[in-house]
Amino acid sequence: MPKQFEMDAKTFKALSDPNRLMIIETLQNGDKCACKILEELNIVQSTLSHHMKILCDSGLVESNKVGKWMHYVLNKEAFEAARNSLDDIIKKIR
Amino acid sequence: MPKQFEMDAKTFKALSDPNRLMIIETLQNGDKCACKILEELNIVQSTLSHHMKILCDSGLVESNKVGKWMHYVLNKEAFEAARNSLDDIIKKIR
DNA sequence: TCGTCATATCGATAGTTGTCAATGCATTCA
């Protein structure tokens, strides 16, 4: 199994949960701390932390700690890589 | 939870398995019957059938029966929809 | 230093997923 498939699969898996897509949307207007994200979702804090870990592990989201807050921000390059993978497929469809 | 997130999540979930990405690649050069796809993967026939069902349910792949063969073909519009979802996100990242 | 706040981690649990072997169901061909 080529490594690229494994990597792309991991990215798409990170995108494959509705709550995570909602988290991504709340991050579209710039970085946010976890507590702000939590206000917009119907999940408890530990669940959010779980989802943030998956998003960070996939590379789609980056985090940096500021005082006692964790700031999360979307990683444009990672989204572009996923988009480009889909584009490569689309271009080859006759 | 907005319905669009549920739909996009389902598409990305279909893309989140390396074997399915490999199936998609084998279909990039046009339609194929299941037995041809099977030759390129290290899985048994029932497992392939399972993956094809997930791909078809997501809309990424369409099938039509020709005699005793099932022909599978990539659905360009579905891939474009997924690509556009990612594009919408990318455009909003400052 | 002590309590509080923000977040991560742990443990448990129900549900989902990927995989295979076995079987079923059409379709084709001899």
Next chain:
DNA sequence: TGAATGCATTGACAACTATCGATATGACGA
């Protein structure tokens, strides 16, 4: 019509996932 072929379905199982409550960690303020 009976056997063979192509594919789907079923049942079983181990691995993974999403979720929660409880607890730990680490930073800040009083």
